[in-house]
Amino acid sequence: MLLKRHIPLLIVIVVGLITLFGHFIAHEGVNNFVKNVSTEWFDIIASFAIFLGALNMMKLHIKKIFNKRRNWQYSILAVFGFSFAIFAGFLYRGAYYLSISDVNAGKTSIVSNIIAEEINESNPLIIQHKLISSKNDYKIDKIYITKESSILLKDKLDPFVENIKIKSIDWGSHVQTEGSLFYWMFFQILNPLSATMFALLAFFVASASYRAFRIRNFEATLLLVSGIILMLGRVPIGDLIPWWMVSIMIVFGIGAISAPFLNERKTLFGIVGGGILAFIVFGILMGWNQNPPELLSIPSIQSWIFDYPTAAGSRALMIGIGLGVIGTSFRIILGIERSFLGE
Amino acid sequence: MISLEIFGAWLAVLLTLCILSFLYDDNPFYKAAEHLYIGMSAGYALVMAFWQGVRPNLFGRLWPQIPTDENSSLFQTIWYSIYDFFNLITTGFGIFDRSIFPEGGIPEYDEIKLIYLIPFILGIFMLLRLVPKVGWLARWAIAYIVGMAAGLRFYRYLTSDILAQIQASAVDFSLDWVGVINGLILFIGTLTGLVYFFFSSEHKGSIGTLSKIGIYFLMIKFGASFGYAVMGRISLLIGRIDELKQFSTSEYHYATPILSIFIIICLAIWTFAGKGVSREHSVS
Amino acid sequence: MNRIKNILVSLGSLDRRVIFIIVGLSVLIPLLKPDWVSLPIKNKAHSQRVFDELNLLEPNSKVLLSFDYGPSTMPEIHPMAIALLRHMFAKNIKVYGIALWDTGNFMSTDAFSQVSKEFEIAYDKDYVNLGYKPGGEAVIQGLTSDFRTKYKSDLSGNNIDHLLLMKNVNNLEDFDFVISLSAGDPGSKQWVQFGTDPSNIPFTTGCTSIQVTDIIPYVENNQILGILEGMPGAAEYESLVETELHTMGVSLTPGKASSMMSAQSIAHIVIVLFIIFGNISYFSRRREDRNNS
Numbered sequence: 001m002l003l004k005r006h007i008p009l010l011i012v013i014v015v016g017l018i019t020l021f022g023h024f025i026a027h028e029g030v031n032n033f034v035k036n037v038s039t040e041w042f043d044i045i046a047s048f049a050i051f052l053g054a055l056n057m058m059k060l061h062i063k064k065i066f067n068k069r070r071n072w073q074y075s076i077l078a079v080f081g082f083s084f085a086i087f088a089g090f091l092y093r094g095a096y097y098l099s100i101s102d103v104n105a106g107k108t109s110i111v112s113n114i115i116a117e118e119i120n121e122s123n124p125l126i127i128q129h130k131l132i133s134s135k136n137d138y139k140i141d142k143i144y145i146t147k148e149s150s151i152l153l154k155d156k157l158d159p160f161v162e163n164i165k166i167k168s169i170d171w172g173s174h175v176q177t178e179g180s181l182f183y184w185m186f187f188q189i190l191n192p193l194s195a196t197m198f199a200l201l202a203f204f205v206a207s208a209s210y211r212a213f214r215i216r217n218f219e220a221t222l223l224l225v226s227g228i229i230l231m232l233g234r235v236p237i238g239d240l241i242p243w244w245m246v247s248i249m250i251v252f253g254i255g256a257i258s259a260p261f262l263n264e265r266k267t268l269f270g271i272v273g274g275g276i277l278a279f280i281v282f283g284i285l286m287g288w289n290q291n292p293p294e295l296l297s298i299p300s301i302q303s304w305i306f307d308y309p310t311a312a313g314s315r316a317l318m319i320g321i322g323l324g325v326i327g328t329s330f331r332i333i334l335g336i337e338r339s340f341l342g343e
Numbered sequence: 344m345i346s347l348e349i350f351g352a353w354l355a356v357l358l359t360l361c362i363l364s365f366l367y368d369d370n371p372f373y374k375a376a377e378h379l380y381i382g383m384s385a386g387y388a389l390v391m392a393f394w395q396g397v398r399p400n401l402f403g404r405l406w407p408q409i410p411t412d413e414n415s416s417l418f419q420t421i422w423y424s425i426y427d428f429f430n431l432i433t434t435g436f437g438i439f440d441r442s443i444f445p446e447g448g449i450p451e452y453d454e455i456k457l458i459y460l461i462p463f464i465l466g467i468f469m470l471l472r473l474v475p476k477v478g479w480l481a482r483w484a485i486a487y488i489v490g491m492a493a494g495l496r497f498y499r500y501l502t503s504d505i506l507a508q509i510q511a512s513a514v515d516f517s518l519d520w521v522g523v524i525n526g527l528i529l530f531i532g533t534l535t536g537l538v539y540f541f542f543s544s545e546h547k548g549s550i551g552t553l554s555k556i557g558i559y560f561l562m563i564k565f566g567a568s569f570g571y572a573v574m575g576r577i578s579l580l581i582g583r584i585d586e587l588k589q590f591s592t593s594e595y596h597y598a599t600p601i602l603s604i605f606i607i608i609c610l611a612i613w614t615f616a617g618k619g620v621s622r623e624h625s626v627s
Numbered sequence: 628m629n630r631i632k633n634i635l636v637s638l639g640s641l642d643r644r645v646i647f648i649i650v651g652l653s654v655l656i657p658l659l660k661p662d663w664v665s666l667p668i669k670n671k672a673h674s675q676r677v678f679d680e681l682n683l684l685e686p687n688s689k690v691l692l693s694f695d696y697g698p699s700t701m702p703e704i705h706p707m708a709i710a711l712l713r714h715m716f717a718k719n720i721k722v723y724g725i726a727l728w729d730t731g732n733f734m735s736t737d738a739f740s741q742v743s744k745e746f747e748i749a750y751d752k753d754y755v756n757l758g759y760k761p762g763g764e765a766v767i768q769g770l771t772s773d774f775r776t777k778y779k780s781d782l783s784g785n786n787i788d789h790l791l792l793m794k795n796v797n798n799l800e801d802f803d804f805v806i807s808l809s810a811g812d813p814g815s816k817q818w819v820q821f822g823t824d825p826s827n828i829p830f831t832t833g834c835t836s837i838q839v840t841d842i843i844p845y846v847e848n849n850q851i852l853g854i855l856e857g858m859p860g861a862a863e864y865e866s867l868v869e870t871e872l873h874t875m876g877v878s879l880t881p882g883k884a885s886s887m888m889s890a891q892s893i894a895h896i897v898i899v900l901f902i903i904f905g906n907i908s909y910f911s912r913r914r915e916d917r918n919n920s
Contacts, residue, residue, distance in 0.1 A: 004479045008486035015487055019494025036776045039765030040400050041462040042491045045484050047396035047761070048466035052481075054385040055473060061382070074374050078382035085386025089394070090442060145347055171442040172394045173784070176732045176758075182390065187698065187733075188351035189358060190387055192586075193380040195699040196362040199583040202576035202894075203366055206650045207643045209573070210901040214909050219562045224906075226566025228899050231573055234859050236666035237892035303672065306567060307847070308525050312532020313564025315508050315844040316557065319533070320540045322504035329493035329500075340489045341482055366647045391729045396761045451779060495764065499820040503850070507824070511848035529847070568840040571857070575703065575836030577654065577894045578858040581887045582702025584654055 009335045016333035058082055088182040094145040095169035095180035098153060099137040102162035108132065111160050115140055118153055143169070143179025221256050226305060233302025243292035246301075247279035352590050356598045359583060360606050367610055398443065399451050401466070404459040408448035422455070423448070508533075532560035632911055639908020646901065653897040657890040664889040673846065674863035676853030677831050678714070678871075681804070686719035688803040689796065693818065694738070696810035697730030700835050704808050705734060706861040706884035707833035711806060712742040714868045716753060717875060721792055723802070725778075726759040727766060727813045732782060734808075745879055755792050758782035763813030767821040771799045799826045809834040815842050819850050833860060862888045 015038070022034030061075040088094075103111050108128055115131075116124035119142045131138050144150040150166050157164055174180040215221045232238045255272040262268050283289075283296075294300040331337035361376035406426045409419075430444035431437070465484040472481035512533045514526035535557035538550060546554045591599035657664045670678075684690070692711065696704045715722050724735045735756050748754065757778050760766045769777040774797055780786055787793045795801065805828055809815040815832040823830035829852055834842060836857030845851040855864055865882030872879060 004482065008482040011483060011486040012490035012493075015490035016494040019491050020497050022494075023498050031772070035768050035772050037458075038491060039495075039762060039768060041459075041465075042488060042765060043396050043762040044401045044459075044462040045465050045469060045488055047392035048469040048484065049488070050388050050392040052469050052472055054389040055470070057381070057385050059473065071374065074378040077375055078378040081379045081382030081384075082386040083382075085383050085390055089386070089390030091439060093442075149347075170784075171445070172398060175390060175394050176729075176782075178736075183733075184347070184351060185383070186387065186730075188355050190380070190383055191698040192355040192359045192583075193362060193376060194384070195579065195701075196359045196583055197380070198699050199576070199580040200362060200365060202573075202580040202654075203647045203650055205573050205576050206898050206901060207646045209569070209898060210641070210646055210905045213902045213905060215906055219558055222559055222562040223566040223569070224902065226563045227569040227573075228902065230567050230570030231895045231899055234570070234574060234856070235892040235895050236668050236859075236862075236888050237896060239669050240666070299669070299671070305563065306843070308528045309532055309560055309563040310567040310840060311843045311847045312529045313536055313560040313562075314840050315512065315529070315533045315847070316536025316540070316560065317564070318504050318841070318844050319508050319537060322500040322508075325500045326497050326505070329497040332489060332493040333497070340485055367644065392761070395729055395759065400761075495768075499764075503820040503824045503845075507848060507850060508844055511844070564840060571836040571839050573895070573898060574859070574891070575857055577891055578703045578836065578887070579700070580650075580894075581654055581658065581858070581890050584651075584658055585702070585887070588658055 005338075005341060008341055009338070012332060012340075013335050016329075020333060054082070085182075085185065088180075088185050089175060092181050093168050093171065093174040094182075094184070095174045095177045096144045096147050096150040096166055097142065097169070097179075098140045098150055098157070099165045099167055100140065100157060100161045100163065101137050103131060104160050104162065107160040111157060114153075114156050114160075118142055118156075137165070143177060145179060145181055145184055215256050215259065218257060218260055221260075225253050225256065226310070229298065229302050229305060233298045233300075238298040238302065241298050243283060243288050243296040244280055246296045246298055247283065248276050249298075250296075251275035251279065349595060352595045353598045353602070356587060356590050356602050359587060360602055364606055364610060368614075370610060370613060372606060372609070393443075397466075398449060401459055401463055402444070403449040403451040404456045405463065406444070406448045407452040407455060408445075408450045409453055409455070410447075419455075531556070536560050632915065637908070638904045639912065649897060650894060653894045654890045657893050658887070661886060661889060664893060666889055666892055668862050668866045668885055668888060670863045670867055671856075671859075673854045673856060674860050674867065677833075677855055678853075678864065678867045680829065680831060680852045681711075681714055681718070681720075682871075684718065684720055684803060688720050689723060689801065690715060690720050690804045690806060691723045691725065691799070691802045692735075693805070693807045693809075694724060694726040694731035694735040695728050695807055695814045696734060696835075697728055698733065700810040701734070702883075702887070703835050703858045703861065704810060704833060705738065706858070706882050707855050707864060708734065708738040708808055709742060710861065710865045710868045710882055711808075711833070712738055713745065713872065713879065714864075716742060716746045716748050717868075717872055717877060719753075722754040723792070723796070724754065724756040724758075727763055727817075728810070729759050729761070732759045736782070751790050751792055755787075755790055756782045757787065764817040764821045767799075767813070767817055771822060771826050774798055799823075799828060802828060804828070805830045807832045807834075809838065811835070811838070814838070815845070815851065819845050824850060831855075833864075858884050858887060858891060 018030070019034055019038060022030050025031070058079060061078045064072050064075045065079070100111075108131055109124070112124040112128035112131060115121075115127050119127075119140070121127060140153070142153075147166060154164050154166060168174075169177045169180065175182050177183060209227075213220075213224050213227070215224060232241065251272055254275065255268055258271065259268055262271075283292075288296070328337060332340075358376050358379075361372040364370055365373040406423065426444060426448065430441060433439075433443045434441055465487055468480040469484040470481075472478045512530050514523065514530050516523055516526075518526065535553045537557070538553040539546075539557035539561065541550075541554075544550055587599045589595075591597060681690075692708075692715075694708065712722065724739065726732050726735055735758075739754060739756055742748075743750075743754075746753075750756075758781060760777050762769075762777075766777055774793075775787065778787055781790065799805070799822055805818065805823055807815050807818045807830070809818075809832055815834055815838065818830060818832070822828070830850070831852045831854065832842065833855035834857070839854065839856045842851065842854060846854050855861060861884035862882070865885050869879070869881065
């Protein structure tokens, strides 16, 4: 009980209070702890949480393979993917580059040409200048995933250079460096998979809006109209929609909003038909073909809806969420909220 | 000899098309790509969390690269022998190259900070969640994270999300009539939206009316959010199709059309032959 | 008449794969044939505001640019990064790149590399790239007190005390402007809460479309000065920058976002038409059910 409940609660309360009141205490040590040290500890422990999540997931997939549960064959791919990432991250760096020094006399131009061709530099003189000005090792600006690829260039340079070393980027930097196996894995495998997962949603959003967006009641109509206006107004095509079409859309919109409140269909058709006619006649008389008013421009309507009613709704949500967050945070700091303990 | 770049392009196109094949139906191509993604994402996250977080911030503080000579203290010698022991384990007792724990310590800092043993121990406790008997120790680590997040967010949400927004909701009556009306709309929308979320009183009478007006503003907001969501997803789809278009040229040996035809043929075979069989099996 | 009614009713029950194909084609065709649909881009107030705020900066001003996105949201945000860098380098503004996302490093390297070839700029003279640090809001909080507790070296491993541009840069308040290119969490919201609000530094953002409605209260309250909203925002900013550079006699390749707006527009129209047809079918079916009952 003491170890499983009271000590975690004590940790939560102490850490929460220090972090909260650290803003109000003008002491360098406390401020340094709150702003720098404690947040670094947070990152470290959060990193271990990531390790836990990854390892736990692999444990589940491995169990699935051994127990031969449904679709266990796909779990092999999951384990393979994980293992490949670990291999590229911890066991095989790649990211080889060549470092040369002591170019044979009179061969600088030839060496520059070879390097320029390799790195797709159109002007070999730039390479030559860098070679001459580099006192010791000149690092060739191309990174190879495999050592064999770098040896191909080494062989070309061997007759003209005394000293060629094949080096590799430091461990740690290799996860961010183009030319490492990890980088290749990220851009050629992980990125297409992740980007396409997101892109897939475009199709489902279209299908969902087609099936679910119905003018069932006033609230649903508001949602639908606001969504449509935004989709049209935010893209260039919104500027091309003429004033008379916008008038028709406004009248239809008014008809859609008032439809749930009207029992007589004739009244509804009368409003819609009369409205369209009135707009068009008035527009022709006022010369809106040349200078349509801002009100009849979809982007302007969209802009107003976004800046005012939408902002109001967003603000209400933001304040509501904020109140929820500080309420929950306060409960956690006081030890009232214990769901994180599994209670 | 196919270059790594061309191979990578073909792989990217194949994986993209495998995921897109889900639009037809949940099929083996999609399932395979999905599982590969799950496993690789987990591995990626682990690798990045280690190299970007744990190694520099934890091991770099506990075992920084400081000069060691005959004058080093006994404590330093014992301490770094623990470091060498970790290195021995991570290199498989010398089988692999030295990677995680370089010679002499981890560069970046110049002073041993033993206080970082606290997050190290809490981190180990977090990992012990995998062992059922001592899994409860993870609560200590979770408690630290939860406590810190609560304290950090309390103040920031209060200042930026609540007080600042309430202040911004005030109507500026010095503006012209259009500005005042717009300000009133913002104020009324914010207030009524908040009333909607007030569930301590029943939504009847005047609170009911205000709450209903609040719903209207929220519906407009959700409609706008939906519009932007559509816009965002379409943008990402455009990005993917643009890349597929890029890889359909002769430079990449027509990867997109060839792989598209391959996947379509496989899906057709799966539909007319394999799918019927697999459905029967899954039912039994 | 019955035939029309049946057509209207069946419009509401299309197989979803038909919808997928139509949406796919609505994106594919404008990309394959950009000449068929060419739409002029008009600037909106929010993008104009970002442009105007950056235009107010004097040469040699210091701007912190945070790359808080990854390759999966590149189509929306990377064009903003390119356009912003072009604008700032044309105005001789010093840019300091950091990243709160690990993938931000790839994005920043690519963006700086691309734009540095277009302008005669040099590392540590016109820009520095400090790279990624894990921790999200913790990093932002650390930057408000002391830069050097979070960053000891730049992305290439150079000690930041040896960098010319890092002289007299000790914390966030030493910057004239902060920009976050944000795809989620950590991003714009955390910058406002932990960085620019407490330090009272001008801040703007370019973000994915999904986040825009959540960020707009900050924009209305001038906690964020203007916002670039997804791909349309990127296209608008590209157009503004291209016009500005044209007046300065600089001509560059057009930005990527502008060329994709046609596809975006057509896709939106298609989805709106689907919604309209779905509702027409819904009302037709409802009337038919009422007549039958």
